Amino acid sequence: MSETRKGMLLVISGPSGVGKGTIISRLMAGDRSLVFSVSATTRAPREGEVDGVHYHFMSVEKYNQLVADGAFVEYAQVHGNFYGTLKSEVNQRIARGETVLLDIDVQGALNVFDQGIECTSIFIAPPSLEELRQRLIDRGTEPMDVIEFRVGNAAWELSQKHRYQHLVINDNLEDAIEEVRNIINTQRSALA
Ligand code: ADP
Ligand code: 5GP
Numbered sequence: 001m002s003e004t005r006k007g008m009l010l011v012i013s014g015p016s017g018v019g020k021g022t023i024i025s026r027l028m029a030g031d032r033s034l035v036f037s038v039s040a041t042t043r044a045p046r047e048g049e050v051d052g053v054h055y056h057f058m059s060v061e062k063y064n065q066l067v068a069d070g071a072f073v074e075y076a077q078v079h080g081n082f083y084g085t086l087k088s089e090v091n092q093r094i095a096r097g098e099t100v101l102l103d104i105d106v107q108g109a110l111n112v113f114d115q116g117i118e119c120t121s122i123f124i125a126p127p128s129l130e131e132l133r134q135r136l137i138d139r140g141t142e143p144m145d146v147i148e149f150r151v152g153n154a155a156w157e158l159s160q161k162h163r164y165q166h167l168v169i170n171d172n173l174e175d176a177i178e179e180v181r182n183i184i185n186t187q188r189s190a191l192a
Contacts, residue, residue: 006191007094009117010184011102011164013109014124015154016079017136017147019170020103023124026177027184028101034184035098037089040066043081046141056086074104074111079150083108099184106157113163120187122180123164127171129154 014020028034041055042063051057058066063082067075075084085102093100102119104112112119126132132154136147161167166183170176 007097008099008187008191009090009094009102009112009119010099010187011104011109011112011119011121012124012180013104013106013121013157013164014170015126015132015157016150017132017139018124018126019135019173019176020124022173023170023177023180024101024103027181033098035093035100037085037100037102039089039102039104040072040075040084040086041081043083073117074108074115076105076107076111078105078107079146079153099188106160106163110160110163120166120183121164122166122168122183123161124176124180125158125161125167125169126154127169 012020012024024036028036038052039055040058040063042058042060043055045051045055045057049055060082063084066072066084066086071086071088072084073087073090075082077083083105085104085108090100090102102108102112109121113121126135129151133147133151136142136150137144142150168176168179168183
């Protein structure tokens with residue numbers, strides 16, 4: 001019964017281009033009690049990205065003000081831009097019984113774990129770094145130097161995967177979606 005369901009925080013991390021956004025949007029399309037925490041970022045919007053839907057796009061000045069105001073659950077510099085999870089996107093929704101999804105980088109996730117915030121955590125890994133690079137190339141949203149920078153960061157990110165409760169390898173997309181869905185459902189059953 002959704003009215004009595006307890007809310008939960010689901011932290012999803014993994015290297016850029018591994019398929020986090022694809023998996024999250026597919027899961028959300030079939031489950032209205034999943035809500036996405038829209039992060040703040042200082043990076044420029046990609047073509048098709050909508051302010052308030054994909055990110056809250058903002059200046060470095062505005063971001064710094066939010067840091068000073070204590071508005072973030074966690075925040076980090078990732079691949080040269082600033083990102084942060086807003087408390088306003090998370091706290092009330094969990095209290096309402098919703099499952100709040102965070103698509104955040106490894107530094108941000110470790111920060112959440114170190115604060116002792118109750119959450120379920122999933123690391124999404126690529127089948128190989130070559131495949132990761134190819135997905136970023138095929139996505140076509142970043143120039144080659146940015147792609148190499150992001151693939152370069154993936155090695156450290158992968159070295160932290162043991163800090164997460166669950167590891168899902170996104171080789172076959174449908175299998176990966178099913179694995180994440182099963183993790184969510186198992187956790188919900190435990191909370192009910
Ligand atoms: P992230 O959000 O982790 O940066 P995306 O969801 O944007 O990654 O996915 C990166 C690219 O890889 C997209 O073009 C997406 O369509 C593609 N992709 C995602 N999962 C798979 C998969 N299992 N096999 C092949 N391509 C995939
Ligand atoms: P992108 O620029 O490709 O959208 O995201 C780059 C990286 O930033 C991804 O690893 C994504 O998970 C991470 N990210 C997005 N939002 C946040 C956030 O609020 N906090 C942190 N720590 N990382 C974030």
